[in-house]
Every structure is written in C-alpha cells, then in structure tokens.
Amino acid sequence: MSQTKRPRRPSAGGYARGDETRQRIIAAALELFGEHGFAGASTRDIAAAAGVNAPALQYYFQSKEGLYQACAEYITHELKARFAPAMRYASAALKKADSDTETLIEAFIGIQAAMVDSMLTPSHASKGQLIGRELAGEAPDVASKLLRKHLRQPLNRVTLGLLARISGLAPDDPVTRIRLLTLKGQILSFHYPPGACLEVLGWREIDATKGALIKDVILAQTRTLLHSWVAVPAAGGGRKLQSATRSV
Incomplete structure (x- = not known):
C-alpha cells in the first residue's frame, strides 16, 4: 500500500x-x-x-488504499500511546535486578489494566471489527502487521519477562506462555465474539459503571493468580523453579 x-x-x-x-x-x-x-x-x-x-x-x-493505511497507522499510534505509561513502568521494573515481587506484579497489573481499558473503550468496537476482518482475510493485512510489530510483540516480551521473574520459570517455558494466554483470555471474553458476553451477564450494554466492575474483577483475579505463581524460595537460598506438573 x-x-x-x-x-x-x-x-x-x-x-x-x-x-x-x-x-x-x-x-x-x-x-x-x-x-x-x-x-x-x-x-x-x-x-x-x-x-x-x-x-x-x-x-x-491519494487513494482508498492510502486512507486505509492512515486508519491502520491511527489505530497503532493510539494504542501505543494508551499502553506507553504501563510499558515504561514495567520495562523499568524489569531492568532492575532487585525489583521485588510486588513491584513486578503491579507492573503486570498496570499492563492488564491498560488492556481492559482499551477493550472496553466505546470507540474500540470499529477498530476491533477492522482488525477482525483483516484476520479473517476480508481486508488488507495492514493494521494487524503494524500492531504486531509496534505493540503486540513488545507487550508479549515485557509480560513474559514479568511472569518469568514472578514465577521463577523461563520466559520461553510453555507454562509461562500458557499462563500469559489465560490472563489475556479473561479480557477477550468481553470482546469476542462481539456482544456474546451480554447474554451471560444479562445486560443490554456495558456502560461506564459496568465496565469498571469488569475491570475490578479481572484485575483482582489477575493479582490473585500472580501471587499464587510466585516462586518458592529454595531451601539453600535462591528461587526454586516450579515444574509444569506442579504449577498447572
């Protein structure tokens, strides 16, 4: 394009x-x-x-393609700006070798909060539809590529790094990656398929008050899970890595 x-x-x-x-x-x-x-x-x-x-x-x-490119760039810029404060905090926490567990957990919670806010923003619906059409092959793969490079990949690196430091597992350990997907899944339940969650909730719509309740519940669940995954100190000092059979 x-x-x-x-x-x-x-x-x-x-x-x-x-x-x-x-x-x-x-x-x-x-x-x-x-x-x-x-x-x-x-x-x-x-x-x-x-x-x-x-x-x-x-x-x-210049053209319809140029307008679509501008839309993709707009979505990417807006989402990067939304996540920027949480990403800065998390990156700083990861750079410090002596960051304590609570700091790392709060860094993850900050990113999770930004995800919830982004997903529940009223203007997100049309952007989500546009990206969904790309993923379904119904539109040029422009916004998806930009978001993958400038947002999704950096977010995955940071959140996997946080989970690894919290749990004592490696970032590329399958358990770490599965945990990240399950934490993200809490949020996706309220996004895709569009409107499906309303039937379960018995709501007509998600207004600001209901959105705040969803956010509170998701963050409380996330914090509880993160605390349950904290690595157990080994008897001789240091951190004891949890095995997949014990942690799943």
Whole structure:
C-alpha cells in the first residue's frame, strides 16, 4: 500500500482546519471499514459520513488504499500511546535486578489494566471489527502487521519477562506462555465474539459503571493468580523453579 500523503497547506489556520478534516475522514473510514470491510466501504459513503466531498479523500490520502493505511497507522499510534505509561513502568521494573515481587506484579497489573481499558473503550468496537476482518482475510493485512510489530510483540516480551521473574520459570517455558494466554483470555471474553458476553451477564450494554466492575474483577483475579505463581524460595537460598506438573 502507498504511504499516506499529507498535503501542503498555506497557513496555520489552514493546517488546523486540514488536520480536523483529516481526522474526521479517518473516524468515518474506521466505522465503515469496520462495518463493511475494505471492499464494501465506498469512498463516496466515507466522504458522506465525514461530511466532505469525494475529492477531499484523494486530496488527503491519494487513494482508498492510502486512507486505509492512515486508519491502520491511527489505530497503532493510539494504542501505543494508551499502553506507553504501563510499558515504561514495567520495562523499568524489569531492568532492575532487585525489583521485588510486588513491584513486578503491579507492573503486570498496570499492563492488564491498560488492556481492559482499551477493550472496553466505546470507540474500540470499529477498530476491533477492522482488525477482525483483516484476520479473517476480508481486508488488507495492514493494521494487524503494524500492531504486531509496534505493540503486540513488545507487550508479549515485557509480560513474559514479568511472569518469568514472578514465577521463577523461563520466559520461553510453555507454562509461562500458557499462563500469559489465560490472563489475556479473561479480557477477550468481553470482546469476542462481539456482544456474546451480554447474554451471560444479562445486560443490554456495558456502560461506564459496568465496565469498571469488569475491570475490578479481572484485575483482582489477575493479582490473585500472580501471587499464587510466585516462586518458592529454595531451601539453600535462591528461587526454586516450579515444574509444569506442579504449577498447572
């Protein structure tokens, strides 16, 4: 796909108006790409939803592919910014050889909290649909690749590192990786398939109050599990690695 081209604009006021228009187009495109897929979302419909004329899309993004690339970059930038504080804290904790267990657990909880917040944000729905269509082969694999490189891989490295330090197991130990997936699974239950959790919960929707309750429960469960996986000190000092048969 071609890279998104930013047009030249003549003044500070023009830049502000242009950036606002560009963001409005991206917001409309995210909704329609998520709802109808890349092929099903027409540039005419996107322009109408954004309140601009069709040539504006070509002016700001050159093509439909360029607009899709801009949407993928927007999703990636927004999610990276959301996770940045928790990632900084966790990375700092891992760099210190003397970080205690509670610090490592709280670092993991911080990342888990960011995941829950991201998943329950109302605007996440269209972004999740867009990525879901990519994974299903119904759209160009653009956002998925960007997120894998700039967010998912760094998150996996840090969270596996935290679990390894907490439990005394290696980051590449299958038990460590299974545990990470189970912890993530708590959150995914409220995301995919879309709306399926509402039937079990008996809710019509997840508002701010209900979202806060979900977050509290998930983080409490995560903290309990992490404490249960703390490595047991060996009799002669140091840390005793737990075997897969004892820890699963």
